[in-house]
Amino acid sequence: MDVIYSSNHFWILAYPAQHSFELFDKQRLCTLFLEGGDAMHFRLAMEKIPEKLRNEARVDALLKEYCASAQPIVFH
Numbered sequence: 795m796d797v798i799y800s801s802n803h804f805w806i807l808a809y810p811a812q813h814s815f816e817l818f819d820k821q822r823l824c825t826l827f828l829e830g831g832d833a834m835h836f837r838l839a840m841e842k843i844p845e846k847l848r849n850e851a852r853v854d855a856l857l858k859e860y861c862a863s864a865q866p867i868v869f870h
């Protein structure tokens with residue numbers, strides 16, 4: 795597992811061996827695990843943001859869209 799992005803609102807964790815990502819919404823305490831086609835679609839969406847414009851506001855906006863369907867983190 796590698797932390798590939800961290801802002802005040804989100805984390806992106808990469809699982810290279812599984813070709814997957816986990817998105818964490820820190821404010822809503824939600825997580826979304828992306829694998830297969832969903833992980834590829836997410837990677838392409840990130841790559842669509844031009845490198846010069848790839849700032850925290852733009853990445854967080856994309857993550858907010860993705861995390862709209864995220865599941866709450868449950869503590870036992």
